[in-house]
Amino acid sequence: MSQSGQAIELPITTDSTPEEKYSARQQKKAMRLQDAKTKLSSPWASGLAIIIAILWTIPTFGLLVTSFRPVSDIQNSGWWTFFANPGFTIDNYSNALSNSAGGLGNFFLNSFVIVLPAVVIPITLALLAAYAFAWIDFKGRDAIFVAIFALQIVPLQVALIPLQTLFVNAGLQNSFWPVWIAHTIFGMPLAIFLLHNFMKEVPRSIVEAARVDGAGHVKIFFVVLMPLLIPAIAAFGIFQFLWVWNDLLVATVFAPSPNLRPITAAIAELSGSKGSQWELLSAGAFISIIVPLAVFIGLQRYFVRGLLAGGVKG
């Protein structure tokens, strides 16, 4: 969002020279910083911020520490004793990945196989549709767009059983196809909405100029718009990736067999059947978390951008 930059410039009249503008801006910045300092020097405020930060970090940290402790330690003492009495092992991870109880390696592969088409296909389809909604004039365009936006809010639950019947009738059950198709359909309304927002931000003149040069819609889409939309595509790609990788509902309904089950469903299952084996659960949880976390941390900037495009408009 470039709004913060604009906001700083707002009160400055347009007829001032660039230098004046610059110094006025500096002054303002300094003032606001000072203001922030006076506001936050209150020990109560900092204390509250630190408490929230701790509450949001400790639970994960505790489980992470646990995942590296030997089984006997986990069962007989809290993870916080680790620092007084350290014992380190990676057995939990190798057990969770390979042994018969967990065997998460296979589910990890399933997650990977599910996630790639379930990200590529909806984004491509949504990009094309968003292009049409943004740059082609046709009858009923606004009505259809609003209808798609509204579909975004239909709870998935409403569609599950009829869809399952459909897949069974088509002979697709017990394969990855229902999961891919379901994720494609369920992800599309939001994808179209967000990508349309980005697409509208491309200056009209660029598209018009291409049109005057005789470029058709397909050419405008690929040659003119695609390069400008890379950040948006990345943003939504991360969205869809996290959503598919972290999904439990679609997977439990459409990929119930152990052969297809993704890692989230496997962990949920583990939690039900081996609820007290924290050495398996903690390591398993981190194996399932590691990929989305890496994607998220690496591409955080884009993710936040995508979030804000849908979030704070208006």
Add this chain to the structure above:
Amino acid sequence: MDWFLQPTSVTDKLLVMVVAIVLFVAIMGLILWAIDRPKVPTWVVVTGFVGPVLAALAVGLLWPAIKTAIQSFQVSQAVLGPNGKPVIDRTTGQRSSELVFSLDNYSRVFSDAGFQKVLINTALWVLLVPILATAIGLIYAVLVDRTRFEKFAKALVFLPMAISMVGASIIWKFVYEYRQAGSPQIGLANQLLVWLGLEPYQFLITEPWNTFFLIIVMIWIQAGFAMTVLSAAIKAVPDDIIEAAQLDGATGFKLFRKVTVPTIRPAVVVVLTTIAMGTLKAFDVVRTMTGGQFGTSVVANEFYTQSFRQGQGGVGVGAALAVILFIIVIPVIAYNVRQMRLVEETR
């Protein structure tokens, strides 16, 4: 063709994945190639761009939703012959049944004590999670705004967003882990109680408070989302408004309450509705932590239990639950569409 429908080995799985993507690209390429000629009427071009999406949404979302709505008004009833006795199907030897229109599924949901509990729990979730997550997100965003550690501090709270709800549930199940009094606690929450000289507590089992302990998990997940969006909104508040208020003598908390909050109200509303929608539909936390037992079930979870665990009898009730879910979000849809229209107008 086994690998295509029932892949078992690693190579088969990867192969079918690649084939799916290639197939998709080929089909889309064909469509685009077909419409990309001079003098093609606009409707053909539009169909090429929007058609696949509309078809998918119609078949995969609209039609199922209608079908579920119809299902929710149907119950299976034995066919009675002229003599008033159930007709036996000769081929299968079973009683024949037919689907008849009925409000039974809904009356069951609203009258049965168990389902009433589910509805009350859902109401608690949908009220508490958005309000508390937004409040915490907003307070935190203000507190860390323009501090030296802003980026790092925000990342800490935002991180749970990337973790799956299943992962978050495991993390919190461990916090709530219960051991009998006297034995060493391994869950942090109970250890804190013990340190305070209290008895350890069955956080996930003791009704009715267990619902609130599950709600805390969802708040923990969602606060980061609220914080990020609201932080951006706060940064976008124009300086002149702040300065004018400061000239009028507003400082600190008063400035926040009288100027910042009203200015970012649209963002707050969007955050509240988004979280409310997410909360209403989510079933992961309840499913993973308690499986809906001990009086913690919510509509989204009960839907799954009824539809996929209770056999034929549950499908109608499940459908009714899904429709109830949908009806609760209709006001949200209406509000969001209106909001979007307003934004479009100001563009």
